[in-house]
Amino acid sequence: MKLIVAGQDAATPGEFAELALGFGIDAELFTGSETESPEEMRARLDAARDILRDLDPPAARFASALMRKAERRRALTWRAAA
Numbered sequence: 001m002k003l004i005v006a007g008q009d010a011a012t013p014g015e016f017a018e019l020a021l022g023f024g025i026d027a028e029l030f031t032g033s034e035t036e037s038p039e040e041m042r043a044r045l046d047a048a049r050d051i052l053r054d055l056d057p058p059a060a061r062f063a064s065a066l067m068r069k070a071e072r073r074r075a076l077t078w079r080a081a082a
Contacts, residue, residue: 025055030063031070 030048
């Protein structure tokens with residue numbers, strides 16, 4: 001399926017949000033990566049929370065949703081591994 005917003009192709013969810021909502025968010029800052037250590041995750045989440053406070057409301061809601069989804073995904077992965 002191809003995502004087109006305002007006549008432009010969106011190749012990633014981040015590009016879609018930028019085109020549709022008018023802001024660019026570094027999704028990895030709010031979702032993390034598979035290879036980050038617990039220390040890296042704590043530092044990333046601290047930075048993400050600081051940035052979240054500075055975002056305008058629509059961007060903050062989108063970033064918060066990214067964080068919640070990533071946390072649920074990690075919880076499901078940990079349960080499956082147990």
